[in-house]
Amino acid sequence: MKAKDWYNIIFRSYDTLYKDEQIQKVNFIISTFRKYINSKLENGLDYGCGTGFSIRIIKEFCNKTFAYDISENMVKIAKKKHPEVIYIDRLTEKYNEFFDLISCITVLQDSENPKEDINNIYRILKPRGYIIISVLKRSNSREYWKSLLNDKFEILLEEEEKKDYILIGKKL
Numbered sequence: 001m002k003a004k005d006w007y008n009i010i011f012r013s014y015d016t017l018y019k020d021e022q023i024q025k026v027n028f029i030i031s032t033f034r035k036y037i038n039s040k041l042e043n044g045l046d047y048g049c050g051t052g053f054s055i056r057i058i059k060e061f062c063n064k065t066f067a068y069d070i071s072e073n074m075v076k077i078a079k080k081k082h083p084e085v086i087y088i089d090r091l092t093e094k095y096n097e098f099f100d101l102i103s104c105i106t107v108l109q110d111s112e113n114p115k116e117d118i119n120n121i122y123r124i125l126k127p128r129g130y131i132i133i134s135v136l137k138r139s140n141s142r143e144y145w146k147s148l149l150n151d152k153f154e155i156l157l158e159e160e161e162k163k164d165y166i167l168i169g170k171k172l
């Protein structure tokens with residue numbers, strides 16, 4: 001089943017099932033990324049925002065927070081929690097080189113084409129913009145996920161959280 005269809009079906013149970021896990025992951029990422037940032041960045045995007053747990057990363061480090069997800073039902077819940085965020089339906093050309101920071105938390109292991117997602121993220125990041133990715137360890141090897149970033153990003157940090165690999169990079 002496609003990720004969009006799956007999350008459009010299970011959206012009501014997502015918070016009950018994954019709340020503790022996602023909050024812990026997001027807290028870990030925020031405390032880790034803080035070491036790289038000493039003043040707020042301008043535009044940040046949470047790519048695959050789901051019901052909104054990972055939006056907190058962007059709010060913490062950016063003046064303007066944007067969010068994007070392929071599942072309309074997941075976004076409906078995120079909108080209730082974070083009504084002030086700017087939700088994007090399509091990442092059109094007007095967003096090329098627009099974002100200073102993009103988070104993509106527990107998303108790519110569900111994607112049908114993670115390479116395409118990375119290309120998209122690369123396109124809309126400003127030069128030297130930051131990317132924060134977490135992927136479930138059980139999905140694929142750390143080397144595989146790193147290989148998707150290798151020729152596009154300088155990898156600043158590789159970490160492991162309980163269930164995830166976490167990679168922080170800077171656009172080359």
Ligand SMILES: C[S@@+](CC[C@H](N)C(=O)[O-])C[C@H]1O[C@@H](n2cnc3c(N)ncnc32)[C@H](O)[C@@H]1O
Nearest residue numbers: 003007048049050053054069070071074105107
């Ligand atoms: C496991 S949830 C994670 C949600 C959120 N980032 C969090 O930390 O709770 C995965 C989310 O990624 C979205 N997703 C999957 N593939 C995507 C893609 N190619 N582009 C955008 N969103 C995607 C799904 O719709 C779902 O909401």
